[in-house]
Amino acid sequence: MPERHCLILLRHGESAWNAADRFAGWVDIPLTDMGRTEAHRSGELIRQAGALPDVVHTSLLRRAVTTADIALDAAGRHWIPVHRSWRLNERHYGDLQGQSREDVRARFGNARVKTWRRSYDVAPPAIRPESAFSQDLDPRYRQLGIDVPPTESLRDVQIRLLPYWETAIAPDLARGRKVLIVSHGNALRSLIMHLDRMTVDDIGEITIPTGTPIRYDLDQALRPVVPGGTVLEPRSQQVTDMHRDSAPAI
Numbered sequence: 001m002p003e004r005h006c007l008i009l010l011r012h013g014e015s016a017w018n019a020a021d022r023f024a025g026w027v028d029i030p031l032t033d034m035g036r037t038e039a040h041r042s043g044e045l046i047r048q049a050g051a052l053p054d055v056v057h058t059s060l061l062r063r064a065v066t067t068a069d070i071a072l073d074a075a076g077r078h079w080i081p082v083h084r085s086w087r088l089n090e091r092h093y094g095d096l097q098g099q100s101r102e103d104v105r106a107r108f109g110n111a112r113v114k115t116w117r118r119s120y121d122v123a124p125p126a127i128r129p130e131s132a133f134s135q136d137l138d139p140r141y142r143q144l145g146i147d148v149p150p151t152e153s154l155r156d157v158q159i160r161l162l163p164y165w166e167t168a169i170a171p172d173l174a175r176g177r178k179v180l181i182v183s184h185g186n187a188l189r190s191l192i193m194h195l196d197r198m199t200v201d202d203i204g205e206i207t208i209p210t211g212t213p214i215r216y217d218l219d220q221a222l223r224p225v226v227p228g229g230t231v232l233e234p235r236s237q238q239v240t241d242m243h244r245d246s247a248p249a250i
Contacts, residue, residue: 013038025093038211043074053180090184094151126150
């Protein structure tokens with residue numbers, strides 16, 4: 001049988017701003033108690049599936065970092081290497097960061113908000129540097145010499161994520177390591193678009209739920225054996241089955 005590579009994708013557990021239905025983006029928001037429960041359950045599901053990771057990649061945001069810590073502990077893999085990169089951060093939502101979706105819809109209308117959220121190459125309005133929700137002065141990015149984007153489209157996320165896939169994640173897979181990526185809805189959507197060779201229209205219909213691991217078995221060319229992967233949750237088996245456009249993808 002040809003060699004297969006195991007990749008697990010996990011969106012962080014519910015954050016405080018998921019629960020409040022606010023755009024988070026690069027704002028560093030903690031998990032709720034429900035989010036911690038989701039993270040623990042994710043680790044159990046990964047263990048039960050026999051997909052114990054050898055290495056983990058996360059963003060620099062605490063909702064992903066905390067989810068990874070809790071999931072690894074639940075899976076008994078708390079000791080494995082963890083690598084963190086800003087390239088796995090959530091999409092920067094520009095001036096929408098910190099605002100509730102209800103308020104944004106009331107101000108701009110449903111159609112424009114849907115375009116900002118679900119299109120591939122349309123970014124929300126840029127954030128002002130003086131905004132309380134700007135990351136221009138955040139030491140984690142200043143020390144790394146990263147120019148924080150004022151806003152991002154999904155295309156922008158894919159452009160900054162794929163180099164990390166090619167130079168860090170893909171080499172781990174090629175070495176035969178089982179890889180867990182703990183990241184965010186839009187970062188994972190951009191990676192899934194790449195893995196499954198989705199069109200711009202296709203990816204607009206995909207939503208990644210919080211705290212639900214998705215297993216991808218990849219061939220030697222790192223292409224999915226089963227398109228869409230397998231959701232490690234009894235309630236559903238395909239990412240597309242879990243699409244809920246009304247659910248926060250923030």
